Amino acid sequence: xxxxxxxxxxxxxxxxxxxxxxxxxxxxxxxxxxxxxxxxxxxxxxxxxxxxxxxxxxxxxxxxxxxxxxxxxxxxxxxxxxxxxxxxxxxxxxxxxxxxxxxxxxxxxxxxxxxxxxxxxxxxxxxxxxxxxxxxxx
Numbered sequence: 001x002x003x004x005x006x007x008x009x010x011x012x013x014x015x016x017x018x019x020x021x022x023x024x025x026x027x028x029x030x031x032x033x034x035x036x037x038x039x040x041x042x043x044x045x046x047x048x049x050x051x052x053x054x055x056x057x058x059x060x061x062x063x064x065x066x067x068x069x070x071x072x073x074x075x076x077x078x079x080x081x082x083x084x085x086x087x088x089x090x091x092x093x094x095x096x097x098x099x100x101x102x103x104x105x106x107x108x109x110x111x112x113x114x115x116x117x118x119x120x121x122x123x124x125x126x127x128x129x130x131x132x133x134x135x136x137x138x
Contacts, residue, residue: 010074015060018081022056023049025089030104041112044119048107051123052088055130059084062134084133091125 026049027034037045063080067073096103099118106118 007070007074010071011064011077014074014078014081015057018060018078018085019053019056021082022052022085022088025085026052026092029089029092031102031108037108042108042110043112043115044107044110047115047119048122048126051126055088055126056081056084058130059133062137066137080133080137084130087129087133088126091129092122095121095125 023034030037030045030048034045034049038049060077060081063077064073067076067080092103099106099121103118103122106116107122108119109116110119
């Protein structure tokens with residue numbers, strides 16, 4: 001039982017690191033401080049941050065479930081989690097090239113009152129990338 005507790009703590013640690021790296025990557029891609037926007041009640045920032053974290057959580061779940069239990073799957077969870085972070089960032093940058101103007105600025109245009117349509121598109125690319133990675137793991 002003690003071994004299982006240690007493995008659970010190790011997987012949790014890897015998961016938290018991937019989630020923090022994912023949040024920091026989003027922070028680099030968006031104007032200002034993402035956490036500040038969220039705490040000020042910017043709905044677009046909340047949508048993007050929440051979807052990004054949930055999508056990475058989904059990738060981590062699939063990578064742990066399908067690549068093996070025990071200590072052997074720990075590195076897989078880290079690798080596929082980081083692949084998720086990178087591909088979400090690339091998807092964000094590709095969308096930024098396709099949409100007129102600066103995507104991240106549009107995402108935060110609605111402020112505390114509404115979510116700009118670009119925020120939903122950004123959330124969509126994050127979730128879609130996660131689902132592609134999850135499907136590749138099955």
